Amino acid sequence: MEDNTAMELQFITHYTGRYTYFDSARMALEGGCRWIQLRMKEATEEEVEKEAIRVQDLCRQYGATFIIDDHVALAKKLHADGVHLGKKDMPIAEARKLLGKDFIIGGTANTFEDVQMHYAAGADYIGCGPFRFTTTKKNLSPVLGLEGYRNIVSRMKEAGINLPIVAIGGIAFEDIPAIMQTGVSGIALSGSILRADDPIAETRRIINS
Numbered sequence: 001m002e003d004n005t006a007m008e009l010q011f012i013t014h015y016t017g018r019y020t021y022f023d024s025a026r027m028a029l030e031g032g033c034r035w036i037q038l039r040m041k042e043a044t045e046e047e048v049e050k051e052a053i054r055v056q057d058l059c060r061q062y063g064a065t066f067i068i069d070d071h072v073a074l075a076k077k078l079h080a081d082g083v084h085l086g087k088k089d090m091p092i093a094e095a096r097k098l099l100g101k102d103f104i105i106g107g108t109a110n111t112f113e114d115v116q117m118h119y120a121a122g123a124d125y126i127g128c129g130p131f132r133f134t135t136t137k138k139n140l141s142p143v144l145g146l147e148g149y150r151n152i153v154s155r156m157k158e159a160g161i162n163l164p165i166v167a168i169g170g171i172a173f174e175d176i177p178a179i180m181q182t183g184v185s186g187i188a189l190s191g192s193i194l195r196a197d198d199p200i201a202e203t204r205r206i207i208n209s
Ligand SMILES: Cc1ncc(COP(=O)(O)OP(=O)(O)O)c(N)n1
Pocket: 010, 012, 037, 039, 041, 069, 070, 084, 085, 086, 087, 088, 089, 106, 107, 108, 109, 126, 127, 128, 137, 166, 168, 188
C-alpha cells in the first residue's frame, strides 16, 4: 500500500434496523471518513454484490478507499481497493496470489503472533482487536485494552515489523486519544458512529479531533 493518509479512520458497516448499509457508508463519507469497509455478515453473496456496487460507486465519488469484508472473489470481480480477512476467511497468502500486489489486504490480529503470521503472508495492514467488548461481532477474541496494544506495538518494533495497526472493537470517541498514544496507526469504528444521534456529525467530530 503506497498511501497511508486515509488510514486514520476506517468506517465499517454493520446491520442496523435504522440505516441501510449504503446510507451508513454515505453518512461516514459525508462526515469526512475516506476509508469504508463493507461488512455484511448475514447477507447472501448476491446481496453483498448488489450493495458493494453501489457503495463502491459512492466511495469513488468521494475519493475514498473501498474495502470488502471476507469476499475475495467479489473484491477481484469489482476491482475494489481491497479485502479484509480474518481467521475463518481465505488465508492471506492465498488471497494475495488471487489478487496480486495492487489490492489492499487487511488481516485480523489479536496477538503479536497473529501479526507476525499476517506480515509473513503479505498483509498490508492489521485490524487489531477487540479493544473492548462489542456486540457488533460474534465470537470475539479476548479484549486487548490499552495494554494489549502497547504490548503488540512494542513487540513489532523489536521484531522490525512495520505494518499499519488499526485498532478495532467497541471504540468510542473518548477512547481515541489514549488508543492512538499506544502507537497504533488508526482506528476502525462501526457502532459508535451508527448509534450517534447524528452519524455525520459524529464522524466529523472524530475526524477533526
Ligand atoms: C479493520 C478490521 N479489523 C478486524 C476485522 C474483523 O475481521 P474478521 O476477524 O474476519 O471478522 P468479521 O469482520 O468477518 O466478522 C474487520 N472486519 N476489519
